[in-house]
Amino acid sequence: MRDLSATRAHYTSSNAQPAEGVKVWDVLIRMFHWSLVILFFTAYLSEDSQETVHFYAGYGVAFLIVFRLLWGFIGTRHARFRNFVTSFSDVKSYLKSLLSQRAKHYSGHNPAGGWMVVTLLLTLGLLSVSGLLMAAGEGSGPLTNFYTAGHWLFAESWLEPVHEFSANFMISLIVIHVAGVVVSSVLHKENLIKAMLTGKKKH
Numbered sequence: 001m002r003d004l005s006a007t008r009a010h011y012t013s014s015n016a017q018p019a020e021g022v023k024v025w026d027v028l029i030r031m032f033h034w035s036l037v038i039l040f041f042t043a044y045l046s047e048d049s050q051e052t053v054h055f056y057a058g059y060g061v062a063f064l065i066v067f068r069l070l071w072g073f074i075g076t077r078h079a080r081f082r083n084f085v086t087s088f089s090d091v092k093s094y095l096k097s098l099l100s101q102r103a104k105h106y107s108g109h110n111p112a113g114g115w116m117v118v119t120l121l122l123t124l125g126l127l128s129v130s131g132l133l134m135a136a137g138e139g140s141g142p143l144t145n146f147y148t149a150g151h152w153l154f155a156e157s158w159l160e161p162v163h164e165f166s167a168n169f170m171i172s173l174i175v176i177h178v179a180g181v182v183v184s185s186v187l188h189k190e191n192l193i194k195a196m197l198t199g200k201k202k203h
């Protein structure tokens with residue numbers, strides 16, 4: 001017969017939630033997230049003064065984005081795109097529920113958060129691709145072998161404005177992203193920043 005005492009010890013008596021929380025973010029997602037934060041800001045802040053640092057931090061960001069795109073298809077439950085990219089009507093009703101102060105709780109990303117993740121990843125993708133194409137023109141990075149002098153794809157005339165726009169757009173997205181994390185943490189009375197460190201949410 002199964003020993004239920006061990007199982008029971010995992011639950012609080014009041015609400016039958018696992019006392020130690022629910023595992024939501026796997027270790028690779030957490031490593032991805034905090035490495036991305038460090039590498040993105042390193043690249044952003046070194047842009048004017050430290051070209052080598054800027055290039056290597058940028059390659060790191062590009063590598064992380066490739067990993068995250070793959071993990072979105074083959075990763076753990078809450079990492080998969082199909083589990084958090086929802087319809088716009090879901091986003092609308094989630095945002096409405098925030099106003100009514102009865103916000104629906106999601107273990108993974110909520111519908112608005114899910115689309116924010118997609119926007120962050122797409123912008124980081126644009127930032128990485130434009131950066132890698134420019135670096136190739138300077139004989140650096142993984143795309144060097146594909147570099148063709150004079151080809152429009154490697155023309156700085158469009159790469160530079162795209163790279164600069166996506167970097168600045170990222171800053172606005174990060175402000176909204178962190179504000180969303182704080183608002184959601186307050187509304188649901190759970191520390192989402194801690195969850196991105198430990199991998200666990202209350203429920």
Ligand code: HEM
Binds near residue numbers: 032120192
């Ligand atoms: C330092 C401030 C930051 C904090 C406190 C923070 C916190 C968080 C938290 C709590 C989540 C999970 C949200 C949820 O529960 O649904 C998350 C997800 C995410 N954050 Fe941040 N974040 C920060 C900065 C950034 C930056 C600078 C970037 C991009 C450069 C970023 C990109 C992302 C991405 C892509 C995800 C989705 C994770 C995934 O599913 O792969 N975050 N962040």
